[in-house]
Amino acid sequence: MAEFLQFCASGLTVGAVYALVALGFTIIYNASDVVNFAQGEFVMIGGMTTVFATAAGVPLPIAVLIAILAAMVIGLLLHRLAIEPARGASPVTLIIITIGASIFLRGLAQIVFDKQFHSLPAFSGDTPINIGGALVLPQSFWVLGGAVVIVIALWAFFNRTVTGKAVLATAANRLAARLVGINTSFVIGLSFVLSAAIGAIAGILVTPITLTSYDIGTLLALKGFAAAMLGGMGNPIGAIVGGLLVGLLEAFGAGYISSTYKDAMAFIVILGVLFVMPGGLLGRASVERV
């Protein structure tokens, strides 16, 4: 039982990170149909900026703020300088642009920061908390709590605010959105800024557990993307469910089956789910009338 709980704790912590990355994917995808493969870079920027700011003597809360702002600015620049000028290009073209952006940002980080791994002190100590025999780091609760807060805020944003609806409308039909008076370029820019912020927050929360370096983005983007698809692309709740599920699968795979093939476990389950539910677990069935 303690063992089981331990795997759960591990899965949920790692899963929460994937979930936050998946959420970032979801937001930009919702607004613009772009799968932003630079999403992992926002996580990296969040973590690395905080590390370097605190190392420079900036108090943690301010460093966190700086990091989130930095990511948001980069998100905005990414939209204004790379996505917006390619307006009207096909989704694949935009995806390749985001891949280019992720290479660019990684290249930038290796110059601005360095190529070392870095860590942050945990927000509330390193003493594990004993839950039914499982030993869980306090930072795990920060990560999970952060994920919960963000997803609730986003849910409210998309379902309760006009701007949120405008984001969804822009995704559903860009032409129609423009015709009802939505400034689509602003909306898409907003979505980049928003998901950059979420990415950065994720990066800051997890760095004390997972460490960070200039090139952690790729793998996070990959897992986050898989998680988003497992949950059903475009659905924030799906992103969370998908992320946690991938995390749990990895943990239980490693714990009960084989640590060598634990990633395989996650992907086999994803493939299996998609075969049965081609729109992901919580994906809206696409209504395309002929």
Added chain:
Amino acid sequence: ADTIKIGSSLSMTGPASFLGDPEGKTLEMYVEDINANGGVNGKQLELVIYDDAADANSARTFATRLVEDDGVIAVVGGSTTGATMAMVPVFEDAGIPFISLAGAVVIIDPVKEFVFKTPHTDRMACEKIFEDMQKNGISKIGMISGTGGFGKSMRGQCMDVAGNYGIEILADETYGPKDADMTPQLTKIKGTDGIQAVVNPGFGQGPAIVTRNYRQLGIDVPLYQSHGVASKSFIDLAGEAAEGVRLPAAALLVADKLPDDDPQKPVVTGYKTKYEETTGEPVSTFGGHAYDGLMILVEAMKRAGSEDPAAIRDEIEKTQGFIGTGGTVNMSAEDHLGLDLSAFKMLEIKDGDWTIVN
């Protein structure tokens, strides 16, 4: 030509950048240094250096480029075993001496005419660890290894030699090179009866996370790391969790703690001071491998007195009593590494610093 061209292809970015980065910096630093002091055989050295990002195919292309396009006469480089092995045929075909900076024993076993290496082999690291265990009466262990090239290869070597030391491996877990949490694997090890110690072959950030998770789960048997984490940044990353961790490593890490009569002392202190002053980063044994490789090559060139690759190769093979950061090197036609177990020191982390275990 009035300059001597030597080449290198390193993993300065990518998954093995923590190897390639200090290696590259070391080479550039010392080539400058050598040139400032009059060069080799009266000629200036010219270093051509490429970043293969640990990709074997790129490494292979750069190897061809070094030989065909740049016309180098010798090569120091290859941060990872995969990249090294991909380059080997090019240099063997071209007859260019190649000193690799990668770990695995396959690079020099079997011996290849033009291929040498400076880092201790993973097999030696296993032997050193098991030797220490034997001394402490440990015979039943668990293993958790990275699935990257380094971890995987060392795991294999350890399995191979465990029997020689009467060591039994009861648990054998792995983790991916970029994994962020190893508590499930460690929980399994923790739950395995009779384990007296755990070994963690691997490099990069993985071992630091393993170490942290190890303490998080309150596992109280000794934890052995490998020479793959032999840099100060491991202690920084693992923090307090690193206390008590043991690992085999070169003298470089404990330069200041070596007895004054140790022949390696001047070499390692010299390198350490220079590296840390120039780069502002803590020294690692990886950069040291590059230093050793470059110096072995330079001395061979001096002895050969020519720029003929074949002559240089012969002289490299004749390296005797060279004192580097990794130990004393005595090469021969059968041994293109030239280090023995004595080159390794068993270290333990105490109060956030390395100490030598006797």
Added chain:
Amino acid sequence: MRKLMSNRLAVPAFLALLVVGLAFVMPSNFYFRVAALVWISALAVIGLNLLMGFAGQVSLGHAGFFGLGAYSVAILPAQFGLHPVIALIAGGAGCALLAFVVGRPILRLKGHYLAVATLGFGILVSMVISNEAWLTGGPDGMPVPRLALFGWRARGADTWYWITGGLMVIGALLAVNLVASPTGRALRALHDSEVAARVVGVDVGCYKLIVFVISAVYASVAGSALALVNGFITPDAAGFLHSIQLVTMVVLGGMGSILGSVVGAAVLVVLPQALTVFHDYEHLMLGFMMMAFMILLRSGIVPSLSMLIGGRRA
């Protein structure tokens, strides 16, 4: 119709001339090697372009097939003493079979879901390759026996230049043939509207499968060629990053353009070599160039340029 015939063959003919012509201006073996790498990537990319550009189905796991092709010429000769050429063919056949088996369920998915499923497939393949060290040498890779035909050994980069260039031209020729045939039309049709294709009798599932299998064979052959050229192979060839690279080559060169496939491959193979002068800024530049290319030539290099040129003429 005469004109259409000559049009179709124009691209492979041009490529053949290119292969021959370039050979005369290559300054050293290094350039031959880089060119050979371009031809190899181009071959894989042409296959992937059939799948992506014409049939509109993404695959983020094509490096899986590439890797399997590569390892088949490494493993089969070493373990079963097969001749490398036989191993290459066996690899292609094996990939075709594998693509056939996994293709049915995977290709029922659409868009990003298809992307993630193929991604998963690719990752599974690369995991097996890197974990089953007893067979594949693990992450550090394994050597590949030299290709020898009738006692003649393929060694130098220039030899490989010709072999891979030949393979690439043949690949391009077969691809343009396919595109111009009824099968090609069915593929392009299902790209635009599956339901419309079905109601005129196109068995959409079957055609997706056909093109998936074909593209897998292209990737496999390209992988075998790379392994033979290098004489050594690591799991990177089958990895996720390589899959992404192949997709990038397709899009960069131009979806649905065979010539674009070669151009896309050339750019991404040559660029890193050219950018080494930037040292630490290499990746920055690579990312920047990729973005710049895609923003300025958003339909891919070849289609965008031909539109530009066509526009001026008109």
Added chain:
Amino acid sequence: MVRRRPPLRSDEALLQINALRSGYGRIEALHGVSMEVNRGEIVALVGSNGAGKTTLLRAVSGVQPVSGGAIVFDGHDVTNAQPHARVKRGIAQVPEGRQIFSPLSIEDNLRLGAYLRKGSEIDRDLDMVYDLFPVLKERRRNPAGGLSGGQQQMLAIGRALMSGPKLLLLDEPSMGLAPILVDQVFQIVEKLRDESGVTVFLVEQNAFAALSIADRGYVIETGEISISGTGRELLDDERVREAYLGV
């Protein structure tokens, strides 16, 4: 849509189009179109497939780049204004092909029509749209993509009305509607003009019905205006009867 005073039909132009040119890539679809729509009137535009009707409407609402000429709306030159700025000024379009937000609910679709508006009038207008098209009310929580073709057309009209426009651009509003609804739509258009003072620019294939309610009409042929006049005049014009009315 009730917020404006009942009509003051006037000769003052609300929309003025001068020598407008536009096209797709190298193909020019409008070769210098000039026309105007006066405040409070219904103007119908008829023409055969591919004449450029849709292109003209798209240019007016700002989603179609123009290469020459000018569009003046309500005294402001909007030739280069962003679409959302034009919506703000009071232009709403029911686009060809309906262009609804498929995954969003019907009510969300309608509310998004009022995206740039604030205040309680929105709810009142929503009720009004639901009164016009009761089926939309029944299904208001469902995704709009599930609606039948004609139902989607109703939704598109309703959405445009939700912005409380001064000028309503209708691109073939009767397309795909059941005959009984075609009646209704034309009645609604007339009612909008007469009771709410909305100016309507109507593109319609059902030329007879359109010209019957129109104050004035234009005929467009391959990107150029060929005939213009009052609705009556056009209905009686021999060329129009032959080419568009089929009598």
Added chain:
Amino acid sequence: MSVLQVEEIGIAFGGVKAVDHVSFRVNEGDVFSIIGPNGAGKTTLFNLVSGVYQPKYGKVLLEGADVTGLEPQTLARRGLSRTFQNLQVFFRMTARENVMVGRHLKEKRGLLAHILALPATARQNRESAAAADAYLERVGLGGYADTPAAAMPYGALKRLEIARALAAGPKVLLLDEPAAGCNAVETEEIEKLVRNIADEGTTVVLVEHDMKMVMRISDRVHVLEFGKTLAEGTAEEVRTHPKVIEAYLGTHGSKEAAVALG
């Protein structure tokens, strides 16, 4: 003999019974029209008959054989083809190529021959192109053959779909609002085309809101409302059916229908 027979067919989406126990028979060579208010289930019925949707219950018989639930491509092989209310055009192809795809079932397949570009393939391409040109000519799009579909106006695309469906050589052709977006004159052309198709022996099932056309052309008319059959009969019978007038025709429709039937 009835070439197409639908028995008690039905499907629901969520709570909506889109098609609810509908039955009818269509005789060979007839023009059989299905009309009804928006959302009555006409398109859904087409989707059920053509295999795009699987019916929840009920049967479809084509030339007497049960074809319920078969895939669209299988039905196409058996001689059933259709057009779409929401355009489904191959936008990346020219008009000619669109129609050539319609010839798919008539083309010789053989992957190897295609990849190797054997002379037979070239011959096949020529044949298909010639056939496609003939169909384009027939629907009045002769001038558009080399135009990319993306650059064609809406009305032309509707006819392009008809040409493509015809190219498949169907025995039964389902047309979903072929005249939508066409003016009176263009509608008359389409009407002629449809009549022409029927005269050559192809059975046409038509969904259309243009009452002039429906009334003039139909041998029988089937009326749906809320997924259920409201009435069926000759044009004259349906036109005067009070419920049909109330639910569907209204004054405008009645007038048009009256004009059409003289």
